[in-house]
Amino acid sequence: MRGSAHAHSYLWGPTANGKREHAGGSTVIHVLFNIENQDEMKMRTTVLHYLAFLLEGCLLIASARNCRTEYRFANFDFCNLTQIPPVPGDTFKFILNFNYIREVNATSFTRLEALVELQLGSQFTKYLIIRKDAFVNLPELINLDLAKNEMLVLDPQAFAGLSNLRNLWLYYNSLNESVLEQDYFQHFLSLEFVDLSFNHISRLRPHSLFYGLHSLNTLILKMNRIVVICEGDLHSLQGKSNMFLDLSNNLFYKSEIHYCGNPFRGITFDTLKFQGNGISSDKMLHFCNSVMGTSFLQLNFGSHIMGPGFGFNNTRDPVRETFAGLAESSLKILDLSVGGIFSLNPHLFANLSDLVILQLSRNKINQIQKEAFAGLQSLTNLNLSNNILGEIYVYTFEELSNIIVIDLQQNNIGSIQNNAFSGLEKLEQLYLQDNAIKTVYFFQTLPFTFFINLSENKLDYLNTPIKATYLDFTENRLKDLGSLHKILQVQSVQFVILRKNRLSTCIASGNISEDNQLLYLDLAENMLQIIWESEFCLDIFSKLSKLQVLHLDQNHLKFLPKHVFHGLISLRKLNLSSNLLSYLFPGVFPSNLTTLDLSKNQLLSPSPEIFTSLSQLDITHNMFICGCELSSLILWLIQTNVTLIGSQHDIYCVFPDAFFGVPLSNITVDDCDEETTLKSLRVYLFIFSSVTIVLFIILVVIYTRFRGFCFTLYKRIIRITIDDQMLAMDASACKYDAYICYSGKDFEWVQNALLSQLDSQYCTKNRFNLCIEERDFIPGEDHINNVCEAIKNSKKTICIVTEQFLKDGWCIEAFNFAQRCCNSGQHCTEW
Structure with missing residues (x-):
């Protein structure tokens, strides 16, 4: 059920029951949802609606609110208001979003002569009623926001007095087509902008009063329920020029292809947005033929269904006849992005000779036929990004003699023929990032270009100079820093980006031009430390006399070669962050440097x-x-x-x-006064040096004059000391007279030659008590401990040094230990 169009009705959105109610003595018409349309709108708008609502609500809640007026700005968001609060008469901006206001009438606002902006959207009530003369006390109001109210009830005289209003927001208000078909806009003499998106408008037939809205140039109707527009529906908009009309994401895909005339006759458009309306190649042909003769500066058909796409073949690619109806439209900008176009057929755009910008991004374009761009002599900007192109041929861009920008990023381009860009003498910007390009031979025939982006490809070697001003090789596979020599053989190069490569070696290939114009160089996120550790390319910057910005961050740098920045007489900014620098040589940086980034290094005590x-x-x-x-x-x-x-x-x-x-x-x-510390240190050093020299001279004199006496005294002291030690030694403390240390392989000789002749245990007439390993070592005890105890408890240690003795590690260890014990004088062992 739709609301009637009589002069005394209110305009409502949907209610739960669809019954008539009364408010303030006037008839109120409830517009009931059509169940089928409601389901469709849920699929298309609910998620976007609530996400936007929640995001805005969270941001506003998180921000500080004052619920007061300050500096002529009255901010009352989220203040739980049910009525319009009074504010000073000089307030120029009044915000009342996110409250509980149900009604605005002639007494709601005091006279606010200076108010230019009022926001009354997103009320938490079920509906917001705007009664007669609600804004009559706001004569200078320019911006009025009533958006995002669940249901908006408008009296036919609700906008009385707003003759200076320019911008009106009425989106998300559940309004139907009556808002345009009745005379609610009769008081808007200066209106320029109206946003009615996300409502329930099912047809577009504006009231005849729109003839008088001479300033109106923007009408946004996206995300409504419009199915078809026929000739005569927009009769009240005829005569308007530079019109911006947004009909995106409506229900035009439901209408069958049939002749309905030209709905835009007599209107000159700046922009017509028609994306998201299910436009196939057949419907595009019908649309272009229907609007023949209408002038458009820009047409936007994004999110279309032209082309077979991937996995199905139920729609065909556009052909030459598809856009033939636009031949007399003087079209400058055509947007066909986000679709399923697979092949650009020959002479596809031949009828669009005035076209300047062509957007074909995010399709499934894999083939560009010969002469696909024939007739586009005026084209300056071509966007083919986010497609599935694999090769670029010599004929691909033929006849684009005035092209300035070509965007081929995010395709699968791996091969480009050498002459693919020849003849494009006006080309200034070429975007080739995020492809699979391995070589750049095609640059040999490329004319001079201002900007070339080759980032995120598979380049591992630069084999030819490139005639450009700005070169971006970010995130490739380049290993040789010597590639910079090849790049800078061209004097026109001013900006070079080699970030995120694999630069770890340097083989100079050619000489850097003495007249190079390089201003900006980015070598970040490489491995320059490996290059400079090997002492390669230490003079890589020596000829870059005009370089102003240098990035060397994240290169694992542990040191800076002493003269590495020699020659950078114009350097202003240097980035060395995220390296491993712990020390910096004095004078390593050029004196002209003004900005230095040394963050995230390992500096300890820099000067x-x-x-x-x-x-x-x-x-x-x-x-x-x-x-x-x-x-x-x-x-x-x-x-x-x-x-x-x-x-x-x-x-x-x-x-x-x-x-x-x-x-x-x-x-x-305070405790680290350097001057005080140095003075004290000098005094101490002087005293110590003086005393040392005096003592040395005295000792030299004494020794020279009394050296005989000194020698006699020395000998006497030694003798007394040794005699005292000998007397102090208790001979009875030694268990053995001698410890015999020998190799086990010499035991037979030792037994016959020594033990039988000296050891008392072999013969009672022998005088000495000897210690030998085989008899006197404690079984189970550590061998080295037995040796140590034998040496310490013996008056003497006798080593039988033979060839076998010198080969026996235990014998050598015993010999060394005996020597140490003898030198220390701590026990009875002698030699």
């Missing part, structure tokens, strides 16, 4: 003298050792005029443990 020429410095997240060695840097940080990038809390100590994480700004250096 502030290194940073004297800078105006900006970032040394956050380093490994500062907070001792007196760092006092000069701490004092410099306090006194310097250099702008420190990042928070001071990120410039902190890591050692000693007691200062871990403490910002340098909180460290005091």
Whole structure:
């Protein structure tokens, strides 16, 4: 059931029961949902609606709100209001979103002569009633937002007095077509913009009063329920120029192909947006033939169903006749993005000779036939990104003599014929990123180009100079830093990006031009440390006299070669962040440097003298050792005029443990007065040196004049000391007279030659008590312990040194231990 169009009715959105009600003595018409349309709208709008609503609500709740007026700005979002609060008469902006206001009438607002913007959307009530003369006290209002109310009830005189209103938002209000077909807009003499998207409008037949809206140039009707527009439906918009009409995501796909005339006759369009309406090649042919003669600056048919797409073949690719009806439309911009076009057929756009921009991104384009772009002599911008192109041939871009921008990013391009871009003398920007290109031979025939983006490809070698100003080779597989020599043989190159490659070696191929114009060089996220460790290409920057910006971050750099920046006389900005630098040589940076990034390194105690020429410095997240060695840097940080990038809390100590994480700004250096410390040290060194020299001279004189007496005294002291030690030794403390150390292989000789003649246990007439391993070592005891005890408990140690003795490790160990014991004089062992 639809609302009647009489002069005294209100305009309502859907209600739950569809019955008539009364409010304020006037008839109220309820517009009941059509069940079929309701299901369709749920599929298309519910998710987007609630996501947007929740996002905006969360952001506003999280922000601080004052629920008051300040600086002529009245902010009353989320204030649980049920009535319009009073505000000062000079308020210029009044926000009342997200409240519980149910009704606005002639007494709701006091006279606000200065108010230019009013927001009254997203009320938490079931409906919002706008009664007669509700805004009559707001004569200067320019922007009125009533969007996102569950149901909006409008009196026919609701907008009385808003003759200066320019912009009106009425989206998400469950409004039907009556809002356009009745005379609710009769008071809008200056209206320029109307947003009626996400409503329930099923037909488009604006009231005749739209003739008088001479300033109206924007009408947004996306996400409604419009099925068809016929000739005469937009009669009240005839005569308007530069019109922006958005009919996206309606239900035009439900209408059958039949002749309905030209609904846009007499209207000159800036932009007509028709995307998301299920436009097939046949419907596109019908549309273009229907609007023949109408002038469009821009047509947007994105999210169409032209072309077979992938896995089905129920729609065909567009052909030359498809767009023939637009031949006299003076079309400048055509958007056919997001669809299923597989092949661009010959002479497809031959009738669009005025076309300047062609958007074909996000289709399934795999083939570009010969002469596909024939007739596009005026085309300057071609977007073929996000398709499935695999090859670019010589004929692909024929006849695009005025092309300036070609976008081929995010395809599967692996091969490009050498002359593919020849003849494109006006080409300035070429986007080839995110493809599978391995070689760049095609650049040999490429005319001079301002911007070339080859990032995210599979390039592993640059074999030819490239005539361009801006070159981007980010995220390829280049290994040789010497490629920079090849690039800079062309004087026109000013910007080079080699970030995220595999640069780890350097073989110079050609010489860098002395007249190179390079201004910007990005070598970040490579492996320059390996190159400079091998002492290759230490002079890579020596001829870059005009370079102003250099990025060397994330290169695993542990050191900087001493003269690596020699020649960079114009360098202003240097990025060395995220490396492993712990020390910087004085003078390593050029004196003209003004901005330096050393964050996320391992600097311990850098000298502030290194940073004297800078105006900006970032040394956050380093490994500062907070001792007196760092006092000069701490004092410099306090006194310097250099702008420190990042928070001071990120410039902190890591050692000693007691200062871990403490910002340098909180460290005091009162106990580290360098001058006082140096003076004290000089005094101590002078005294020590003087005393040492005097004592040395006295000792030399004494020794020279009394050396005989000194020698006699020395001998007497030695003799007394040795005699005292001998007397102190208790001979009875020694268990054995001697320990015989020998190799087990010499036992027979030792037994016959020594033991039988000396050892008392062999013969009672022998005088000595000897210790031998086979008889006197304790069984089970560690062998070395037995040896040690034997040596310590013997008056003498006798080693039978033979060839076998020298080969026996235990014998050598016993010999060494006996020697140490004898030298220490701590027991009775002698030699």
